[in-house]
Amino acid sequence: MKIIYKAFKQSIPIITGYIPVAISFGILCKTTNLNLWQSAMFSFIVFAGAAQFMSVKMLALGVGSFEIILATFIMNFRMFFMSSVLAENLKKKDKKWYPFISFALTDEVFTVSVVGQKNINNLEVFLIQLFAYLAWGFGTITGYLIGSLFSINLLQSMEIALYSLFIALLTPEAKKSHRVFLLIILSALINTMLKCGKLVSHGTSFIIAVLLSALITSFIPKKNKGSDQNE
Amino acid sequence: MNKVLFIILAMFTITYSLRLVPFYIFDKIKINGKLKEFLSYIPYAALSAIVFPDIFTSINSEKIWIVLAMLFSIFWSLYKKDVIIPVFCSIIIIYIGKCI
Numbered sequence: 001m002k003i004i005y006k007a008f009k010q011s012i013p014i015i016t017g018y019i020p021v022a023i024s025f026g027i028l029c030k031t032t033n034l035n036l037w038q039s040a041m042f043s044f045i046v047f048a049g050a051a052q053f054m055s056v057k058m059l060a061l062g063v064g065s066f067e068i069i070l071a072t073f074i075m076n077f078r079m080f081f082m083s084s085v086l087a088e089n090l091k092k093k094d095k096k097w098y099p100f101i102s103f104a105l106t107d108e109v110f111t112v113s114v115v116g117q118k119n120i121n122n123l124e125v126f127l128i129q130l131f132a133y134l135a136w137g138f139g140t141i142t143g144y145l146i147g148s149l150f151s152i153n154l155l156q157s158m159e160i161a162l163y164s165l166f167i168a169l170l171t172p173e174a175k176k177s178h179r180v181f182l183l184i185i186l187s188a189l190i191n192t193m194l195k196c197g198k199l200v201s202h203g204t205s206f207i208i209a210v211l212l213s214a215l216i217t218s219f220i221p222k223k224n225k226g227s228d229q230n231e
Numbered sequence: 232m233n234k235v236l237f238i239i240l241a242m243f244t245i246t247y248s249l250r251l252v253p254f255y256i257f258d259k260i261k262i263n264g265k266l267k268e269f270l271s272y273i274p275y276a277a278l279s280a281i282v283f284p285d286i287f288t289s290i291n292s293e294k295i296w297i298v299l300a301m302l303f304s305i306f307w308s309l310y311k312k313d314v315i316i317p318v319f320c321s322i323i324i325i326y327i328g329k330c331i
Binding site: 012013016017034038041042045046047048051052055059065068069072073076077078079080081082083084085087088093095098099101102103105107110111114115116153154156157158159160161163164165166167168169170171172173174175179180183184185186187188190191192195196205206209210211213214215217218 | 234235236237238239240241242243245246247249250251252253254255256257258262265267268269270271272273274275276277278279280281282283284285286289290291292297300301304305307308309312313314315317318319320321322323324325326329330
């Protein structure tokens with residue numbers, strides 16, 4: 001029971017952020033003339049926020065299947081790194097959990113289960129994912145069916161939720177370690193430059209920014225060994 | 232098979248594989264040293280790249296309110312290890328900005 005409560009508490013900011021975005025996704029599906037089943041299947045089967053928006057927009061433009069799938073691969077390649085980190089961080093490696101705790105691993109779930117806590121337990125990760133997954137899926141259906149009833153201003157305001165969650169998770173880590181602080185600035189700068197320069201696609205700029213900033217930070221020499229480690 | 236269903240299934244296969252495969256890789260391989268350090272940086276770098284620059288471009292609000300919401304979240308979390316207040320207060324800040 002205690003673990004359910006803890007997982008639910010951790011998933012509140014995620015749910016708050018997911019519901020308005022999922023409702024917007026449902027509305028987008030409806031305006032794109034997908035049927036309810038297709039819209040629900042996107043959210044319940046694929047469960048990948050940004051990639052879902054992208055592919056539905058591409059479908060609406062009549063883009064070919066192969067290009068949509070390739071774009072999904074590029075955009076979601078970051079999941080590969082996130083999964084690697086979570087796999088390393090798990091308290092107990094237990095094969096029977098892998099198919100379950102990997103399916104719903106989104107940016108937000110990853111963040112909440114990795115940042116600021118070490119050795120998270122399998123069940124806890126799974127529960128956080130489950131709450132997030134249900135919010136996303138049912139949010140989509142709600143948006144599809146009665147999306148027009150919601151206040152646009154409120155839905156749009158709620159879109160700040162996930163960003164605030166991320167900032168509130170990052171700040172204490174940056175305060176603890178100069179290296180993490182530097183890393184955050186580097187990653188933000190690289191990603192901003194790549195995106196504003198429009199040289200590479202959305203997913204690619206993200207991957208380059210993350211890998212490059214992490215690489216640079218791991219090669220910065222440590223002055224006093226161990227004094228500034230985040231472990 | 233219709234195009235939408237095909238795309239949904241293909242997206243599922245790709246996304247799920249990207250999420251699942253690392254678990255099996257790291258089940259077999261033990262990593263340490265530089266690679267471990269590198270991996271430990273990924274969460275922070277990823278978070279930062281998710282937030283910037285998108286926080287300024289993807290939210291339909293005047294920038295000043297976004298900056299206010301952002302500063303509030305930073306200052307609150309500098310002193311308190313809590314994410315709920317920043318999340319809800321920043322929604323309120325953006326909403327107020329829209330109503331004024």
